[in-house]
Amino acid sequence: GQAFRLEDYRQSDYLIPELEMIFRLDPEKTLVTTKLLIERRDGVAADVPLVLDGDGLKLEKLLIDGGAVEHNDHEATADSLTITRLPRQSRFEVTIVTRLAPAQNKALMGLYVSNGVYCTQCEAEGFRRISYFLDRPDVLSTYRVRIEAREKEAPLLLSNGNPAESGALEDGWHYAVWHDPFPKPSYLFALVAGDLSAVRDRFVTMSGRGVDLAIYVEHGKEARAAYAMDALKRSMRWDEERFGREYDLDVFNIVAVSDFNMGAMENKGLNVFNDKYVLADPETATDADFANIEAIIAHEYFHNWTGNRITCRDWFQLCLKEGLTVYRDHEFSADQRSRAVKRISEVRTLRAHQFPEDQGPLAHPVRPRRYREINNFYTATVYEKGSEVVRMIRTILGADTFRAGMDLYFERHDGQAVTIEDFVACFEKASGKDLTQFALWYHQAGTPNVTVATSYDARAREYTLEVEQSVPPTPSEARKRLMHIPLAFGLVGPDGQDMAYDGVEGAEVEDGVIHLRKRRHIVRFKGVQARPVASLNRGFSAPITLSLVMRQKDRLFLACHDNDLFSRWEALNTLFTEALIDASTRVRGGKSADFDTTLLGYPAEIAADEGLEAAYRALALTLPAEADIAREIGSNIDPDAIGRAREALRKAIAREAQETFARVYRDLGDDGPFSPDAKSAGRRALRNVLLEYMAAGSGDPASAVRQFETASSMADRAAALSVLAHQFPGGDAARAALAAFEERYRDNPLVLDKWFIVQATTPGGKTVDLVRELMEHPAFSLTNPNRVRSLIGTFASSNQTGFHRSDGEGYRFLADAVLAVEKHNPQVAARLAVAFRSWRSLEKGRQEEARKALARIAGEKELSRDLRDIVERTLA
Numbered sequence: 076g077q078a079f080r081l082e083d084y085r086q087s088d089y090l091i092p093e094l095e096m097i098f099r100l101d102p103e104k105t106l107v108t109t110k111l112l113i114e115r116r117d118g119v120a121a122d123v124p125l126v127l128d129g130d131g132l133k134l135e136k137l138l139i140d141g142g143a144v145e146h147n148d149h150e151a152t153a154d155s156l157t158i159t160r161l162p163r164q165s166r167f168e169v170t171i172v173t174r175l176a177p178a179q180n181k182a183l184m185g186l187y188v189s190n191g192v193y194c195t196q197c198e199a200e201g202f203r204r205i206s207y208f209l210d211r212p213d214v215l216s217t218y219r220v221r222i223e224a225r226e227k228e229a230p231l232l233l234s235n236g237n238p239a240e241s242g243a244l245e246d247g248w249h250y251a252v253w254h255d256p257f258p259k260p261s262y263l264f265a266l267v268a269g270d271l272s273a274v275r276d277r278f279v280t281m282s283g284r285g286v287d288l289a290i291y292v293e294h295g296k297e298a299r300a301a302y303a304m305d306a307l308k309r310s311m312r313w314d315e316e317r318f319g320r321e322y323d324l325d326v327f328n329i330v331a332v333s334d335f336n337m338g339a340m341e342n343k344g345l346n347v348f349n350d351k352y353v354l355a356d357p358e359t360a361t362d363a364d365f366a367n368i369e370a371i372i373a374h375e376y377f378h379n380w381t382g383n384r385i386t387c388r389d390w391f392q393l394c395l396k397e398g399l400t401v402y403r404d405h406e407f408s409a410d411q412r413s414r415a416v417k418r419i420s421e422v423r424t425l426r427a428h429q430f431p432e433d434q435g436p437l438a439h440p441v442r443p444r445r446y447r448e449i450n451n452f453y454t455a456t457v458y459e460k461g462s463e464v465v466r467m468i469r470t471i472l473g474a475d476t477f478r479a480g481m482d483l484y485f486e487r488h489d490g491q492a493v494t495i496e497d498f499v500a501c502f503e504k505a506s507g508k509d510l511t512q513f514a515l516w517y518h519q520a521g522t523p524n525v526t527v528a529t530s531y532d533a534r535a536r537e538y539t540l541e542v543e544q545s546v547p548p549t550p551s552e553a554r555k556r557l558m559h560i561p562l563a564f565g566l567v568g569p570d571g572q573d574m575a576y577d578g579v580e581g582a583e584v585e586d587g588v589i590h591l592r593k594r595r596h597i598v599r600f601k602g603v604q605a606r607p608v609a610s611l612n613r614g615f616s617a618p619i620t621l622s623l624v625m626r627q628k629d630r631l632f633l634a635c636h637d638n639d640l641f642s643r644w645e646a647l648n649t650l651f652t653e654a655l656i657d658a659s660t661r662v663r664g665g666k667s668a669d670f671d672t673t674l675l676g677y678p679a680e681i682a683a684d685e686g687l688e689a690a691y692r693a694l695a696l697t698l699p700a701e702a703d704i705a706r707e708i709g710s711n712i713d714p715d716a717i718g719r720a721r722e723a724l725r726k727a728i729a730r731e732a733q734e735t736f737a738r739v740y741r742d743l744g745d746d747g748p749f750s751p752d753a754k755s756a757g758r759r760a761l762r763n764v765l766l767e768y769m770a771a772g773s774g775d776p777a778s779a780v781r782q783f784e785t786a787s788s789m790a791d792r793a794a795a796l797s798v799l800a801h802q803f804p805g806g807d808a809a810r811a812a813l814a815a816f817e818e819r820y821r822d823n824p825l826v827l828d829k830w831f832i833v834q835a836t837t838p839g840g841k842t843v844d845l846v847r848e849l850m851e852h853p854a855f856s857l858t859n860p861n862r863v864r865s866l867i868g869t870f871a872s873s874n875q876t877g878f879h880r881s882d883g884e885g886y887r888f889l890a891d892a893v894l895a896v897e898k899h900n901p902q903v904a905a906r907l908a909v910a911f912r913s914w915r916s917l918e919k920g921r922q923e924e925a926r927k928a929l930a931r932i933a934g935e936k937e938l939s940r941d942l943r944d945i946v947e948r949t950l951a
């Protein structure tokens with residue numbers, strides 16, 4: 076396939092400052108009339124053809140300045156419309172009519188119908204499935220959109236911007252006109268039409284302007300949108316307070332739809348959401364659901380400034396809006412909840428999703444230089460590592476200078492389509508610092524490794540860190556340059572406090588951060604009164620792997636005393652990981668797991684430590700996931716051995732801490748009416764982690780059965796269900812709970828997704844057969860992305876012993892499923908196939924099975940660009 080390259084970027088010869096659209100909506104035959112005001116750029120000759128993008132389109136009609144266009148003067152294919160003879164003047168009007176069948180659109184890109192609701196998804200290149208256009212983010216236009224529909228079928232008619240006009244038409248039809256005064260790229264266009272219910276509110280901005288807010292959901296689901304509305308208002312206020320950013324239209328609309336390829340979409344003034352990230356109440360949503368809704372509502376809202384008012388010049392710059400907006404939503408959630416707990420979760424997500432990407436065949440820089448299919452670049456690297464890079468800029472500059480850089484960015488580039496270079500330049504200007512070396516974080520793929528050796532000279536009172544950095548090779552980048560790594564640190568003294576020192580040599584050290592710029596630094600701290608324990612990469616100041624050999628005693632000391640809560644968690648997590656790696660090696664060699672008793676004693680202390688917030692205790696007691704252990708092992712992986720080792724550690728901890736866990740579980744109790752706030756969620760999280768241990772330690776499902784039966788929230792009910800299904804698979808208690816859950820929620824697809832997930836993530840080799848069976852369940856559908864991800868996606872990405880069954884059946888299943896989904900939805904299929912990415916780190920037998928499954932997909936003749944791109948890069 077053809078690759079797009081960053082260095083080939085050139086400006087468009089033509090611009091489209093304004094357009095008007097008319098939609099006459101029908102599920103099988105929608106007519107779209109688009110009137111484009113075309114402007115030829117200065118210096119472009121009049122005989123330069125106008126080439127518009129299309130994707131699967133059929134041209135019904137073409138006019139230039141109201142007149143027909145000769146056959147010889149244009150060529151229309153499904154994928155482009157080329158007009159060779161154009162008016163000499165620099166501005167003219169092109170009118171295009173296309174015909175669509177939205178009900179037949181199962182790829183869910185462009186205009187489609189979801190549960191009877193017309194909606195659109197245009198990012199990245201979906202607009203070209205609606206009409207021929209210059210479908211690229213640096214072409215900015217103001218839109219005037221008229222929607223006509225049967226009033227019965229679609230009483231609600233929405234598009235971007237402000238409402239301008241509406242009224243009745245003949246034969247039961249009606250219309251509405253929307254005008255968006257802010258020039259925007261086509262990927263931010265949206266239209267929604269259907270029969271939905273509104274939840275309304277109002278927001279007064281910091282300058283006193285009133286904004287009408289609405290969230291549209293299916294009838295009867297209004298109450299489940301209350302939390303999302305609250306999150307929206309908090310987001311709007313927060314962006315004013317933290318970034319000085321005010322909302323700019325008279326209305327802000329959010330629509331929840333049930334068929335959606337991803338989480339949500341930030342279309343100007345009209346966000347479209349996967350209903351999973353809008354609908355929540357105590358009966359149907361877990362605490363994770365509430366937290367996700369808050370974060371995604373905020374994320375899409377924040378895009379209004381970082382993405383919409385200032386957008387990307389081209390798709391290589393995707394992280395310009397995504398990395399920055401993730402950083403903003405992380406900060407928002409940290410302010411709404413507990414900062415340390417939030418940071419720990421972010422790092423866990425980064426390690427679980429971005430590290431394997433960066434360390435495997437799909438590795439790419441935060442700002443890639445090449446792509447074959449842009450939809451495959453909405454990745455953890457662009458989003459999560461992109462956010463980490465912004466966070467490092469803040470660490471290097473300090474909060475105030477960072478804010479000054481952001482202010483400058485908004486001031487300089489409002490209304491423009493810009494690049495990462497433009498973004499970085501604002502921070503260089505605001506700080507006077509040279510960020511050239513730092514900018515490698517955008518341009519160079521791979522997770523840097525930092526190795527540290529420490530020594531203390533008691534006579535000289537000198538403490539030394541020998542620090543070395545290296546970046547492993549990644550596809551098409553064999554040689555790496557040295558990075559600027561901001562390493563936050565503390566020298567923890569015997570009393571647990573950070574120790575002072577008189578001076579430091581060997582690296583720039585400022586405000587608790589060591590700036591690594593060279594391959595090797597010998598950092599000497601003078602006047603250190605006693606041997607400290609080094610606490611490094613505090614708060615995960617840089618997204619690196621850190622190799623630091625440390626005595627177990629010292630690590631445990633950090634786990635108990637470091638005054639940086641993230642680093643305390645990190646120390647404990649490292650201890651668990653090291654123990655699990657050892658244990659899995661022993662298990663694989665036919666020996667027993669065996670764990671150090673000091674380590675086994677510590678969890679009880681944490682569980683009972685009232686000085687620590689409950690959410691933190693829950694995270695600290697959560698063992699590294701099987702995939703985390705596998706990633707640390709790195710090669711020749713046997714997922715079964717890892718699963719057995721982890722299970723053994725869980726049991727050992729549970730037995731050691733039995734009484735404490737049971738007591739804390741009881742004391743936390745069921746604390747009255749449900750509230751989704753962070754503190755209550757933390758208590759539930761802790762209780763539910765303890766429940767898992769209690770079941771594992773006792774081998775008795777009784778406490779989980781009791782919690783399942785008496786739970787007053789989905790958070791507690793789903794947690795109990797998962798303990799029963801995962802720890803007692805096939806047993807009476809598990810079967811009864813699964814059946815009761817299915818019965819209770821049979822009419823709620825989003826809750827049934829949890830039922831699919833629990834079963835798909837049941838450990839062990841039998842699960843693949845169960846998943847195949849569940850694909851026949853009446854509530855399952857291959858065309859709904861939420862169902863597909865819940866059953867097939869979680870099985871492949873989150874069930875190590877199930878997916879990696881040693882005979883390769885998991886891989887064969889995934890290949891079948893990917894090919895079945897690909898027929899109608901290439902984007903979702905390509906996403907599923909990503910689960911194969913770490914295949915080369917498996918032991919030989921599994922590697923061969925995975926390779927065969929991948930090769931079978933690659934051997935299909937008619938593959939979509941999306942899937943072929945993923946499979947070929949994975950095999951390369």
Ligand code: B3K
Binds near residue numbers: 337
């Ligand atoms: N910008 C959208 C993602 C679009 C994905 C297109 N394949 C949602 C977001 O990041 O906010």
Ligand code: ZN
Binds near residue numbers: 374378396397
């Ligand atoms: Zn985004």
